[in-house]
Amino acid sequence: MSSAQQQTPVSTAGPITDITSLRSDFPILDQMVHGKPLVYLDSAASAQQPQAVIDAMVAHEQHDHANIHRGVHELSHRSTDAFEAARERVRAFINARNCNEIIFTRGTTESINLVAATLGRTQLEPGDEVLITHMEHHSNIVPWQLICAQTGAKLVPAPITGRGEVDADAFAQLLNERTKIVAIAHVSNALGTINPVKEMTAQARAANAVVLIDGAQATPHLKVDVRDLDCDFYAFSGHKMYGPTGVGVLYGKEALLDSMPPYQGGGEMILTVTFDKSTYAELPHKFEAGTPNITGVIGLGAAIDYLAGIDLDARCRYETELLSYATEALRTLPDMRIVGEAEQKSGVISFLLGKIHAHDLGTILDRDGIAVRTGHHCAMPVMDRYGIPATARASFGLYNNHDDVDRLIAGLRRALELFS
Protein backbone atom coordinates (compact mmCIF):
# COMPACT_ATOMS: atom_id res chain seq x y z
CA MET A 1 0.00 0.00 0.00
CA SER A 2 1.38 3.39 -0.93
CA SER A 3 1.88 6.12 1.59
CA ALA A 4 -0.42 8.30 -0.52
CA GLN A 5 -3.21 5.98 0.50
CA GLN A 6 -2.02 5.87 4.09
CA GLN A 7 -2.30 9.65 4.31
CA THR A 8 -6.02 9.67 3.66
CA PRO A 9 -7.60 10.46 7.01
CA VAL A 10 -10.08 7.95 8.29
CA SER A 11 -12.64 10.15 9.91
CA THR A 12 -15.24 8.62 12.12
CA ALA A 13 -16.01 11.52 14.44
CA GLY A 14 -16.67 14.25 11.84
CA PRO A 15 -14.73 17.44 11.46
CA ILE A 16 -13.02 19.02 14.47
CA THR A 17 -14.96 21.94 15.92
CA ASP A 18 -12.77 22.71 18.97
CA ILE A 19 -10.18 24.98 17.34
CA THR A 20 -8.25 25.52 20.59
CA SER A 21 -7.26 21.85 20.52
CA LEU A 22 -5.31 22.34 17.28
CA ARG A 23 -2.35 24.30 18.65
CA SER A 24 -0.68 21.13 19.91
CA ASP A 25 -0.63 19.78 16.33
CA PHE A 26 2.14 22.29 15.53
CA PRO A 27 5.40 21.09 17.13
CA ILE A 28 7.38 24.23 16.26
CA LEU A 29 5.25 26.37 18.57
CA ASP A 30 6.50 24.48 21.60
CA GLN A 31 9.82 26.29 22.04
CA MET A 32 11.48 29.17 23.84
CA VAL A 33 12.81 32.15 21.87
CA HIS A 34 15.20 34.47 23.74
CA GLY A 35 14.08 32.74 26.93
CA LYS A 36 10.35 33.31 26.35
CA PRO A 37 7.71 30.95 24.93
CA LEU A 38 7.37 31.59 21.20
CA VAL A 39 4.39 33.64 20.05
CA TYR A 40 4.15 33.24 16.28
CA LEU A 41 2.23 36.09 14.65
CA ASP A 42 3.69 35.92 11.16
CA SER A 43 1.48 33.37 9.43
CA ALA A 44 0.74 35.72 6.53
CA ALA A 45 4.44 35.49 5.66
CA SER A 46 4.56 31.75 6.21
CA ALA A 47 2.22 29.60 8.28
CA GLN A 48 3.59 26.79 10.42
CA GLN A 49 3.04 23.15 9.53
CA PRO A 50 1.15 20.59 11.58
CA GLN A 51 2.85 17.31 12.43
CA ALA A 52 0.64 15.51 9.89
CA VAL A 53 2.16 17.54 7.03
CA ILE A 54 5.71 16.98 8.26
CA ASP A 55 5.04 13.25 8.70
CA ALA A 56 3.61 12.90 5.19
CA MET A 57 6.73 14.44 3.69
CA VAL A 58 9.13 12.43 5.84
CA ALA A 59 7.26 9.21 5.03
CA HIS A 60 7.51 9.98 1.33
CA GLU A 61 11.22 10.69 1.53
CA GLN A 62 11.89 7.57 3.62
CA HIS A 63 9.82 5.06 1.69
CA ASP A 64 8.66 6.25 -1.72
CA HIS A 65 11.11 8.83 -3.09
CA ALA A 66 11.65 8.54 -6.85
CA ASN A 67 11.01 10.60 -9.94
CA ILE A 68 7.47 10.68 -11.26
CA HIS A 69 5.85 9.85 -14.59
CA ARG A 70 9.08 8.23 -15.75
CA GLY A 71 10.04 4.97 -14.22
CA VAL A 72 8.51 1.54 -14.53
CA HIS A 73 9.69 0.60 -11.07
CA GLU A 74 7.65 0.39 -7.90
CA LEU A 75 8.96 3.52 -6.16
CA SER A 76 8.29 5.64 -9.23
CA HIS A 77 4.74 4.30 -9.32
CA ARG A 78 4.23 5.14 -5.67
CA SER A 79 5.65 8.64 -6.09
CA THR A 80 3.51 9.26 -9.17
CA ASP A 81 0.38 8.00 -7.40
CA ALA A 82 1.04 10.20 -4.37
CA PHE A 83 1.75 13.23 -6.55
CA GLU A 84 -1.40 12.81 -8.62
CA ALA A 85 -3.46 12.06 -5.53
CA ALA A 86 -2.37 15.45 -4.19
CA ARG A 87 -3.50 17.06 -7.43
CA GLU A 88 -6.95 15.54 -6.90
CA ARG A 89 -7.00 16.90 -3.34
CA VAL A 90 -6.20 20.38 -4.67
CA ARG A 91 -8.93 20.04 -7.29
CA ALA A 92 -11.51 19.15 -4.66
CA PHE A 93 -10.23 21.86 -2.29
CA ILE A 94 -11.04 24.66 -4.75
CA ASN A 95 -13.83 22.77 -6.60
CA ALA A 96 -12.16 22.82 -10.01
CA ARG A 97 -13.86 20.80 -12.74
CA ASN A 98 -10.99 18.39 -13.33
CA CYS A 99 -7.33 17.78 -12.61
CA ASN A 100 -6.21 19.22 -15.96
CA GLU A 101 -7.00 22.61 -14.47
CA ILE A 102 -4.51 22.20 -11.62
CA ILE A 103 -0.92 23.20 -12.43
CA PHE A 104 1.74 22.79 -9.76
CA THR A 105 4.20 25.69 -9.53
CA ARG A 106 6.78 26.97 -7.05
CA GLY A 107 4.26 29.31 -5.50
CA THR A 108 1.80 32.12 -6.15
CA THR A 109 4.54 34.27 -7.67
CA GLU A 110 5.40 31.67 -10.28
CA SER A 111 1.71 31.02 -10.96
CA ILE A 112 1.15 34.69 -11.80
CA ASN A 113 4.36 34.89 -13.83
CA LEU A 114 3.23 31.84 -15.79
CA VAL A 115 0.01 33.55 -16.87
CA ALA A 116 1.75 36.86 -17.60
CA ALA A 117 4.49 35.21 -19.66
CA THR A 118 2.16 32.99 -21.72
CA LEU A 119 -1.32 34.46 -22.02
CA GLY A 120 -0.10 37.99 -21.37
CA ARG A 121 2.75 37.84 -23.83
CA THR A 122 0.65 36.37 -26.67
CA GLN A 123 -2.61 38.25 -26.09
CA LEU A 124 -1.66 41.78 -25.04
CA GLU A 125 -1.25 44.42 -27.72
CA PRO A 126 -0.17 48.05 -27.59
CA GLY A 127 -2.90 50.11 -25.97
CA ASP A 128 -4.42 47.16 -24.09
CA GLU A 129 -4.77 47.49 -20.34
CA VAL A 130 -4.08 45.23 -17.36
CA LEU A 131 -6.21 46.33 -14.42
CA ILE A 132 -4.94 45.61 -10.91
CA THR A 133 -5.62 47.32 -7.56
CA HIS A 134 -3.50 49.63 -5.45
CA MET A 135 -3.30 46.98 -2.70
CA GLU A 136 -1.57 44.23 -4.69
CA HIS A 137 1.49 42.37 -3.47
CA HIS A 138 4.56 43.02 -5.64
CA SER A 139 4.07 39.55 -7.13
CA ASN A 140 0.78 40.72 -8.67
CA ILE A 141 2.32 43.97 -9.94
CA VAL A 142 5.80 43.29 -11.29
CA PRO A 143 4.99 40.31 -13.61
CA TRP A 144 2.37 42.51 -15.32
CA GLN A 145 4.73 45.47 -15.44
CA LEU A 146 7.34 43.31 -17.18
CA ILE A 147 4.86 41.99 -19.73
CA CYS A 148 3.38 45.46 -20.31
CA ALA A 149 6.86 46.76 -21.11
CA GLN A 150 7.29 43.97 -23.66
CA THR A 151 3.90 44.31 -25.32
CA GLY A 152 3.13 48.01 -25.09
CA ALA A 153 0.12 47.36 -22.85
CA LYS A 154 -0.59 49.62 -19.90
CA LEU A 155 -0.77 48.70 -16.21
CA VAL A 156 -3.69 50.43 -14.49
CA PRO A 157 -4.10 50.32 -10.69
CA ALA A 158 -7.61 50.81 -9.27
CA PRO A 159 -7.47 53.17 -6.27
CA ILE A 160 -8.23 52.13 -2.69
CA THR A 161 -9.98 54.08 0.03
CA GLY A 162 -8.57 55.37 3.31
CA ARG A 163 -10.06 52.31 5.04
CA GLY A 164 -8.25 49.99 2.68
CA GLU A 165 -11.06 48.86 0.38
CA VAL A 166 -11.00 48.93 -3.41
CA ASP A 167 -12.90 51.99 -4.62
CA ALA A 168 -15.76 50.09 -6.29
CA ASP A 169 -16.94 52.99 -8.47
CA ALA A 170 -13.44 53.70 -9.71
CA PHE A 171 -12.86 49.99 -10.41
CA ALA A 172 -16.07 49.83 -12.47
CA GLN A 173 -15.13 52.98 -14.36
CA LEU A 174 -11.61 51.78 -15.12
CA LEU A 175 -12.97 48.63 -16.78
CA ASN A 176 -13.30 49.30 -20.49
CA GLU A 177 -12.97 47.64 -23.89
CA ARG A 178 -9.17 47.95 -23.70
CA THR A 179 -9.03 46.00 -20.41
CA LYS A 180 -7.76 42.55 -21.36
CA ILE A 181 -6.63 41.18 -17.99
CA VAL A 182 -7.86 41.92 -14.47
CA ALA A 183 -5.55 40.68 -11.68
CA ILE A 184 -6.72 41.17 -8.08
CA ALA A 185 -5.93 39.92 -4.61
CA HIS A 186 -8.61 37.88 -2.86
CA VAL A 187 -7.19 39.00 0.50
CA SER A 188 -4.60 41.78 0.93
CA ASN A 189 -1.43 40.65 2.70
CA ALA A 190 -0.65 44.17 3.91
CA LEU A 191 -4.14 45.34 4.95
CA GLY A 192 -6.10 42.16 5.56
CA THR A 193 -8.93 43.37 3.33
CA ILE A 194 -11.14 40.64 1.86
CA ASN A 195 -12.05 41.90 -1.60
CA PRO A 196 -15.49 41.14 -3.11
CA VAL A 197 -13.79 39.08 -5.81
CA LYS A 198 -16.95 37.35 -7.00
CA GLU A 199 -18.60 40.67 -7.88
CA MET A 200 -15.37 42.11 -9.30
CA THR A 201 -14.92 38.98 -11.44
CA ALA A 202 -18.47 39.28 -12.79
CA GLN A 203 -17.88 42.93 -13.70
CA ALA A 204 -14.55 42.15 -15.33
CA ARG A 205 -15.92 39.20 -17.30
CA ALA A 206 -18.82 41.34 -18.47
CA ALA A 207 -16.14 43.62 -19.93
CA ASN A 208 -14.62 40.55 -21.66
CA ALA A 209 -11.47 40.63 -19.55
CA VAL A 210 -9.64 37.53 -18.36
CA VAL A 211 -9.60 37.42 -14.54
CA LEU A 212 -6.77 36.19 -12.32
CA ILE A 213 -7.21 36.10 -8.55
CA ASP A 214 -4.19 36.06 -6.22
CA GLY A 215 -5.45 33.78 -3.50
CA ALA A 216 -2.25 33.42 -1.46
CA GLN A 217 -3.79 34.97 1.67
CA ALA A 218 -7.28 33.56 1.10
CA THR A 219 -6.82 29.78 0.97
CA PRO A 220 -5.65 29.52 4.61
CA HIS A 221 -8.78 31.24 5.87
CA LEU A 222 -11.70 31.17 3.44
CA LYS A 223 -13.71 28.65 1.47
CA VAL A 224 -12.58 29.02 -2.14
CA ASP A 225 -14.81 27.73 -4.94
CA VAL A 226 -13.37 28.64 -8.34
CA ARG A 227 -16.54 27.61 -10.16
CA ASP A 228 -18.66 29.83 -7.97
CA LEU A 229 -16.18 32.73 -8.38
CA ASP A 230 -16.09 32.01 -12.14
CA CYS A 231 -12.55 33.43 -12.35
CA ASP A 232 -10.28 32.30 -15.18
CA PHE A 233 -7.23 31.81 -12.99
CA TYR A 234 -6.67 31.39 -9.26
CA ALA A 235 -3.14 31.34 -7.81
CA PHE A 236 -2.03 30.25 -4.33
CA SER A 237 0.89 28.90 -2.28
CA GLY A 238 1.38 25.87 -0.08
CA HIS A 239 3.25 27.56 2.76
CA LYS A 240 0.57 30.14 3.54
CA MET A 241 -1.91 27.34 4.23
CA TYR A 242 0.06 25.15 6.64
CA GLY A 243 1.98 23.34 3.89
CA PRO A 244 5.62 23.55 2.84
CA THR A 245 7.41 26.32 0.94
CA GLY A 246 8.38 25.91 -2.70
CA VAL A 247 5.06 24.63 -3.93
CA GLY A 248 2.05 26.47 -5.27
CA VAL A 249 -0.87 26.08 -7.58
CA LEU A 250 -2.23 27.73 -10.65
CA TYR A 251 -5.85 26.92 -11.34
CA GLY A 252 -6.93 27.82 -14.88
CA LYS A 253 -10.01 27.09 -16.93
CA GLU A 254 -9.12 24.18 -19.17
CA ALA A 255 -9.96 25.84 -22.49
CA LEU A 256 -7.76 28.82 -21.64
CA LEU A 257 -4.84 26.67 -20.46
CA ASP A 258 -5.18 24.64 -23.65
CA SER A 259 -4.95 27.75 -25.80
CA MET A 260 -1.85 29.09 -24.04
CA PRO A 261 1.71 28.34 -25.18
CA PRO A 262 3.97 26.46 -22.73
CA TYR A 263 5.74 28.46 -20.00
CA GLN A 264 9.07 26.65 -19.66
CA GLY A 265 10.51 23.97 -21.89
CA GLY A 266 12.10 20.75 -20.68
CA GLY A 267 11.33 17.23 -19.66
CA GLU A 268 7.88 16.18 -18.52
CA MET A 269 6.11 18.83 -20.64
CA ILE A 270 6.82 17.24 -24.02
CA LEU A 271 5.30 14.50 -26.12
CA THR A 272 8.00 14.17 -28.78
CA VAL A 273 11.25 16.01 -29.38
CA THR A 274 13.30 16.27 -32.56
CA PHE A 275 15.73 19.02 -33.41
CA ASP A 276 13.19 20.43 -35.86
CA LYS A 277 10.15 20.50 -33.61
CA SER A 278 8.73 19.33 -30.33
CA THR A 279 5.14 18.53 -29.51
CA TYR A 280 3.80 19.23 -26.07
CA ALA A 281 2.25 17.05 -23.47
CA GLU A 282 -1.40 17.30 -22.53
CA LEU A 283 -2.59 19.35 -19.59
CA PRO A 284 -1.60 19.71 -16.84
CA HIS A 285 1.91 18.43 -17.72
CA LYS A 286 2.34 20.97 -20.51
CA PHE A 287 3.01 23.57 -17.81
CA GLU A 288 5.11 21.40 -15.51
CA ALA A 289 8.54 21.29 -17.15
CA GLY A 290 11.27 19.50 -15.24
CA THR A 291 11.07 17.42 -12.09
CA PRO A 292 8.63 19.18 -9.78
CA ASN A 293 8.78 19.61 -6.02
CA ILE A 294 7.30 16.16 -5.44
CA THR A 295 7.69 16.15 -1.67
CA GLY A 296 6.26 19.67 -1.48
CA VAL A 297 3.22 18.67 -3.50
CA ILE A 298 2.65 15.71 -1.18
CA GLY A 299 2.99 18.07 1.80
CA LEU A 300 0.44 20.42 0.26
CA GLY A 301 -1.93 17.48 -0.20
CA ALA A 302 -1.49 16.64 3.48
CA ALA A 303 -2.16 20.27 4.46
CA ILE A 304 -5.42 20.16 2.52
CA ASP A 305 -6.34 16.93 4.31
CA TYR A 306 -5.55 18.63 7.60
CA LEU A 307 -7.78 21.61 6.83
CA ALA A 308 -10.51 19.31 5.54
CA GLY A 309 -10.58 17.63 8.94
CA ILE A 310 -11.55 20.90 10.64
CA ASP A 311 -15.05 22.34 10.59
CA LEU A 312 -14.83 25.37 8.31
CA ASP A 313 -17.53 27.38 10.06
CA ALA A 314 -15.93 26.80 13.44
CA ARG A 315 -12.54 27.85 12.05
CA CYS A 316 -13.96 31.04 10.48
CA ARG A 317 -15.82 31.94 13.69
CA TYR A 318 -12.69 31.38 15.75
CA GLU A 319 -10.46 33.44 13.45
CA THR A 320 -12.99 36.28 13.21
CA GLU A 321 -13.32 36.43 16.99
CA LEU A 322 -9.54 36.42 17.45
CA LEU A 323 -9.13 39.22 14.90
CA SER A 324 -11.66 41.42 16.67
CA TYR A 325 -10.16 40.62 20.10
CA ALA A 326 -6.72 41.64 18.80
CA THR A 327 -8.03 44.76 17.07
CA GLU A 328 -9.79 45.94 20.24
CA ALA A 329 -6.75 45.16 22.39
CA LEU A 330 -4.41 47.11 20.08
CA ARG A 331 -6.78 50.07 20.14
CA THR A 332 -6.30 50.38 23.90
CA LEU A 333 -2.66 51.42 23.31
CA PRO A 334 -1.85 55.13 23.07
CA ASP A 335 -0.91 56.44 19.61
CA MET A 336 -1.95 53.20 17.95
CA ARG A 337 -2.72 53.53 14.26
CA ILE A 338 -4.17 50.51 12.49
CA VAL A 339 -3.60 50.62 8.74
CA GLY A 340 -6.41 48.85 6.94
CA GLU A 341 -9.84 48.97 8.51
CA ALA A 342 -11.98 47.35 5.85
CA GLU A 343 -15.42 46.05 6.71
CA GLN A 344 -14.41 42.54 5.63
CA LYS A 345 -11.00 41.55 6.99
CA SER A 346 -8.96 38.40 7.35
CA GLY A 347 -6.42 37.67 10.12
CA VAL A 348 -3.97 40.47 9.39
CA ILE A 349 -3.41 43.68 11.39
CA SER A 350 -0.91 46.25 10.09
CA PHE A 351 -0.11 48.98 12.58
CA LEU A 352 2.10 51.83 13.70
CA LEU A 353 2.79 52.71 17.31
CA GLY A 354 3.53 56.36 17.99
CA LYS A 355 6.77 57.45 16.38
CA ILE A 356 8.48 54.12 16.94
CA HIS A 357 9.70 52.71 13.64
CA ALA A 358 8.27 49.32 12.73
CA HIS A 359 11.74 47.82 12.56
CA ASP A 360 12.43 48.80 16.17
CA LEU A 361 9.09 47.30 17.21
CA GLY A 362 10.06 44.07 15.44
CA THR A 363 13.33 43.78 17.34
CA ILE A 364 11.78 44.64 20.71
CA LEU A 365 8.98 42.10 20.22
CA ASP A 366 11.46 39.47 19.05
CA ARG A 367 13.33 39.79 22.35
CA ASP A 368 10.02 38.92 23.99
CA GLY A 369 9.76 35.80 21.84
CA ILE A 370 7.10 37.38 19.61
CA ALA A 371 7.46 37.03 15.83
CA VAL A 372 5.81 39.74 13.75
CA ARG A 373 6.61 41.04 10.27
CA THR A 374 7.92 44.55 9.84
CA GLY A 375 8.52 46.58 6.70
CA HIS A 376 6.59 47.22 3.52
CA HIS A 377 5.24 43.67 3.21
CA CYS A 378 6.16 43.53 -0.48
CA ALA A 379 3.48 46.14 -1.07
CA MET A 380 5.37 49.42 -1.43
CA PRO A 381 2.47 51.15 -3.25
CA VAL A 382 0.27 50.47 -0.21
CA MET A 383 2.83 52.18 2.04
CA ASP A 384 2.99 55.12 -0.40
CA ARG A 385 -0.81 55.33 -0.46
CA TYR A 386 -0.87 55.91 3.30
CA GLY A 387 2.31 58.01 3.35
CA ILE A 388 4.19 55.64 5.66
CA PRO A 389 7.58 53.93 5.25
CA ALA A 390 6.65 50.66 6.93
CA THR A 391 4.26 48.98 9.36
CA ALA A 392 4.46 46.20 11.89
CA ARG A 393 2.08 43.38 11.03
CA ALA A 394 0.59 40.75 13.28
CA SER A 395 -1.05 37.93 11.34
CA PHE A 396 -2.91 34.98 12.74
CA GLY A 397 -3.23 31.27 12.11
CA LEU A 398 -5.62 28.74 13.54
CA TYR A 399 -3.08 27.99 16.31
CA ASN A 400 -3.12 31.52 17.76
CA ASN A 401 -5.17 32.47 20.80
CA HIS A 402 -5.97 35.28 23.25
CA ASP A 403 -2.76 34.63 25.20
CA ASP A 404 -0.73 35.37 22.08
CA VAL A 405 -2.55 38.69 21.66
CA ASP A 406 -2.04 39.56 25.34
CA ARG A 407 1.69 38.88 24.99
CA LEU A 408 1.79 41.13 21.92
CA ILE A 409 0.14 43.96 23.81
CA ALA A 410 2.56 43.56 26.73
CA GLY A 411 5.49 43.64 24.31
CA LEU A 412 4.21 46.81 22.68
CA ARG A 413 3.79 48.45 26.09
CA ARG A 414 7.44 47.61 26.74
CA ALA A 415 8.39 49.31 23.47
CA LEU A 416 6.44 52.41 24.48
CA GLU A 417 8.30 52.50 27.81
CA LEU A 418 11.71 52.07 26.16
CA PHE A 419 11.04 54.86 23.68
CA SER A 420 9.19 57.18 26.06
Place this chain on the structure above:
Amino acid sequence: MSDLTDLYREVILDHNRQPRNFGELDDADRVIEGVNPLCGDRMTLYIKLDDGRVDDVRFTGTGCAISVASSSLMTERVKGTTVDESLALFKQVHRMLTEQTDENECTELGKLAALSGVREYPSRIKCASLAWHALRTALTSDDEAISTE
Protein backbone atom coordinates in the same frame (compact mmCIF):
# COMPACT_ATOMS: atom_id res chain seq x y z
CA MET B 1 21.82 36.89 25.83
CA SER B 2 22.09 40.57 25.16
CA ASP B 3 19.56 42.84 26.74
CA LEU B 4 17.51 45.30 24.71
CA THR B 5 19.05 48.20 26.60
CA ASP B 6 22.40 47.15 25.15
CA LEU B 7 21.00 47.86 21.67
CA TYR B 8 18.89 50.86 22.58
CA ARG B 9 21.44 52.68 24.74
CA GLU B 10 20.63 56.15 25.98
CA VAL B 11 22.93 57.73 23.37
CA ILE B 12 21.03 55.96 20.58
CA LEU B 13 17.63 56.94 21.94
CA ASP B 14 18.78 60.51 22.37
CA HIS B 15 20.14 60.82 18.82
CA ASN B 16 16.95 59.21 17.48
CA ARG B 17 14.78 61.71 19.35
CA GLN B 18 16.93 64.68 18.39
CA PRO B 19 19.03 63.87 15.35
CA ARG B 20 22.05 66.19 14.94
CA ASN B 21 22.84 67.76 11.55
CA PHE B 22 19.41 66.84 10.25
CA GLY B 23 18.34 68.70 7.11
CA GLU B 24 19.49 69.50 3.61
CA LEU B 25 22.73 71.24 2.71
CA ASP B 26 22.26 73.67 -0.15
CA ASP B 27 25.89 74.00 -1.20
CA ALA B 28 26.85 70.33 -0.84
CA ASP B 29 29.55 68.93 -3.14
CA ARG B 30 28.34 65.35 -2.76
CA VAL B 31 24.75 64.13 -2.38
CA ILE B 32 24.30 60.41 -1.85
CA GLU B 33 21.09 58.46 -1.35
CA GLY B 34 21.24 55.34 0.81
CA VAL B 35 18.49 52.73 0.83
CA ASN B 36 17.93 49.66 2.94
CA PRO B 37 15.32 47.82 0.86
CA LEU B 38 14.63 45.26 3.58
CA CYS B 39 13.03 47.72 5.98
CA GLY B 40 12.52 50.81 3.85
CA ASP B 41 15.18 52.92 5.60
CA ARG B 42 16.09 55.76 3.29
CA MET B 43 18.62 58.52 3.92
CA THR B 44 20.22 61.26 1.86
CA LEU B 45 23.69 62.39 2.88
CA TYR B 46 24.99 65.85 1.98
CA ILE B 47 28.70 66.61 2.22
CA LYS B 48 30.58 69.84 1.62
CA LEU B 49 34.32 69.37 1.16
CA ASP B 50 36.99 71.98 1.63
CA ASP B 51 40.65 71.26 0.95
CA GLY B 52 40.43 67.52 1.72
CA ARG B 53 38.26 68.07 4.77
CA VAL B 54 34.63 67.37 5.52
CA ASP B 55 33.66 70.99 6.00
CA ASP B 56 29.98 70.33 6.59
CA VAL B 57 27.75 67.26 6.58
CA ARG B 58 23.98 66.86 6.98
CA PHE B 59 21.37 64.19 6.34
CA THR B 60 17.65 63.73 5.75
CA GLY B 61 15.42 60.67 5.53
CA THR B 62 13.33 58.20 7.48
CA GLY B 63 14.42 55.12 9.30
CA CYS B 64 14.44 53.12 12.48
CA ALA B 65 16.07 54.40 15.67
CA ILE B 66 19.33 52.59 14.93
CA SER B 67 19.61 54.02 11.44
CA VAL B 68 18.70 57.58 12.46
CA ALA B 69 21.02 57.54 15.47
CA SER B 70 23.86 56.07 13.46
CA SER B 71 23.46 58.80 10.81
CA SER B 72 23.34 61.47 13.48
CA LEU B 73 26.39 60.14 15.33
CA MET B 74 28.31 59.75 12.08
CA THR B 75 27.70 63.34 10.95
CA GLU B 76 28.62 64.66 14.38
CA ARG B 77 31.88 62.72 14.36
CA VAL B 78 33.16 63.27 10.81
CA LYS B 79 32.47 66.98 10.59
CA GLY B 80 35.88 68.70 10.42
CA THR B 81 37.91 65.51 9.85
CA THR B 82 39.95 64.87 6.71
CA VAL B 83 38.67 62.55 4.02
CA ASP B 84 41.36 60.01 4.94
CA GLU B 85 40.43 60.15 8.63
CA SER B 86 36.77 59.64 7.74
CA LEU B 87 37.55 56.62 5.59
CA ALA B 88 39.70 55.13 8.36
CA LEU B 89 36.80 55.71 10.74
CA PHE B 90 34.47 53.89 8.35
CA LYS B 91 36.73 50.84 8.54
CA GLN B 92 36.85 50.96 12.33
CA VAL B 93 33.10 51.29 12.69
CA HIS B 94 32.46 48.56 10.14
CA ARG B 95 34.75 46.26 12.12
CA MET B 96 32.99 47.14 15.35
CA LEU B 97 29.57 46.37 13.82
CA THR B 98 30.50 43.07 12.22
CA GLU B 99 33.35 41.56 14.19
CA GLN B 100 34.21 40.92 17.79
CA THR B 101 36.30 43.92 18.80
CA ASP B 102 38.01 44.45 22.12
CA GLU B 103 37.34 47.04 24.77
CA ASN B 104 40.25 49.27 23.67
CA GLU B 105 39.05 49.59 20.10
CA CYS B 106 35.58 50.53 21.30
CA THR B 107 36.99 53.10 23.69
CA GLU B 108 38.89 54.69 20.82
CA LEU B 109 35.61 55.18 19.01
CA GLY B 110 34.18 57.12 21.94
CA LYS B 111 30.48 57.86 21.59
CA LEU B 112 30.29 55.73 18.45
CA ALA B 113 30.84 52.67 20.64
CA ALA B 114 27.16 53.01 21.54
CA LEU B 115 26.47 51.32 18.20
CA SER B 116 28.39 48.18 19.18
CA GLY B 117 25.26 46.56 20.66
CA VAL B 118 24.01 46.04 17.11
CA ARG B 119 26.50 43.19 16.68
CA GLU B 120 24.22 40.87 18.61
CA TYR B 121 21.28 41.67 16.31
CA PRO B 122 22.27 40.42 12.84
CA SER B 123 19.13 41.77 11.15
CA ARG B 124 19.93 45.28 12.41
CA ILE B 125 23.57 45.61 11.34
CA LYS B 126 22.47 47.04 7.99
CA CYS B 127 20.46 49.71 9.80
CA ALA B 128 23.57 50.90 11.61
CA SER B 129 25.91 50.62 8.63
CA LEU B 130 23.72 52.43 6.07
CA ALA B 131 24.95 55.93 6.92
CA TRP B 132 28.57 54.76 6.97
CA HIS B 133 28.31 53.10 3.58
CA ALA B 134 26.79 56.33 2.29
CA LEU B 135 29.73 58.24 3.76
CA ARG B 136 32.29 55.98 2.14
CA THR B 137 30.53 56.19 -1.23
CA ALA B 138 30.32 59.97 -0.96
CA LEU B 139 34.03 60.25 -0.28
CA THR B 140 35.28 57.70 -2.80
CA SER B 141 33.03 57.83 -5.86
CA ASP B 142 30.50 59.86 -7.75
CA ASP B 143 27.73 57.24 -7.56
CA GLU B 144 24.44 58.75 -6.56
CA ALA B 145 22.71 55.90 -4.81
CA ILE B 146 23.92 53.13 -2.57
CA SER B 147 22.15 50.18 -1.13
CA THR B 148 22.96 47.94 1.80
CA GLU B 149 21.81 44.93 -0.24
